[in-house]
Amino acid sequence: MKLVSFRKDGRQSYGAVVNGNVIDAGMKFADRWSSLKTALADKDGLNQIELALDTDLPAHDMGNVEMLPPVPDASKIFCIGLNYRTHIAETGRDTPTQPMVFSRFSDSLVGSRVPLIKPKVSDQFDFEGELAVVIGQRCRHVRTEDALGYVAGYSCINEGSVRDYQRFTTQYLAGKTFWHSGGFGPWLTTSDEIPDPHALLLTTRLNGQVMQEASTSDLLFSVPELISYISKICPLDPGDVIATGTTGGVGAARKPPVWMKKGDKVEVEISSIGILSNTIEDEILE
Structure with a gap:
């Protein structure tokens, strides 16, 4: 479904x-x-x-x-940094030995066909196409080999990143959870339709031009490994979301950098799931 x-x-x-x-x-x-x-x-x-x-x-x-986002009231949204080998390579960073976990707030995400809001305080608004995992059963200290059994389904995320705010400190949250800065959708494809989440093609397009394209097999830490790791930190509940990280091709790594701006259209497509589509609008302060 x-x-x-x-x-x-x-x-x-x-x-x-x-x-x-x-x-x-x-x-x-x-x-x-x-x-x-x-x-x-x-x-x-x-x-x-x-x-x-x-x-x-x-x-x-x-x-x-x-x-709306498939789960608009998610209690916990976990995001994973530097989890595609192609993205690690373009950043020049060391390969993580453990998942790099940070969080977003629910109101930072909108559904498909709803505009993303470019923050008034920054022009460094970047796209990040990602596979999202939605938990279906409460779990704690999950074994890797059992982890996929706790997944309700999968979706697409465009984790809009405000790069200058991201880099102000070593903590990622500030640049990753601006209000309405990310897209989540278009729907939740149930796990029975996706037996292997590591055999999907992820493509991000900006105004029709392919910016990111990779197989989810390029994930450094697999979906079961992420579930197992996070479930050791805290219980995972139904509706919790894991954004599994972005692949190479982000705007910040390009020369010159490519940023999302008002009037742009960005699409994140994942095979067997669908297309998340959002336009970009400027923030208007009332």
Whole structure:
């Protein structure tokens, strides 16, 4: 299934994409599961949503809904730095011996077709196409060989990075969690449709030009290794997100650098998942 969260006529809901339409499962299950995250937390949630798709649920044209991040209320969003060998090479940094983990806040991410906001305080607004992993079951101290069993599904992330703020200190958070600076979507493709998350092609396009392209097999730390490592730090809960890192080709590494600006369109496409598409707008202070 391709699961979505969305807003229609001021009402937030969730459902699945079928033949270009958004099937409104939230209309049926709102009293039981208020959001997709709460449905993920119920071991029978996804099964019930899938069964309901064959019933007479409301269907909305995708063009007539506001797409939200698949999990707009994620409790924890973990991001991994320097996790593609091509990206490590272009930065000239040493290869990490352990995953480089930092975090983002939920309100730093928007859904597909919603503009990313270039911060007023910086022109160094960079793109980072990434594979996102969404947890489906609470877990702690997970063995690597068991880790994929805790995954609900996968999505695309454009982890918009504000490079000067990122470099002001050795801590990444400031440059990585500006309000509405990143995209997440277009939906959550359930794990049964992606048996091997390391056999996907990730492509980032800026105004139609390919800027990043690599196989997820280039990941330094695999998806199971990341889940196992993070679950030693804290419990992972349904709806938690792991952004697995970006590949080579980022704007900051180009000569001259390439930054996202107002009017640009950036797309992150991952095979078997879909295309996350966002335009860029300037921040307007009220």
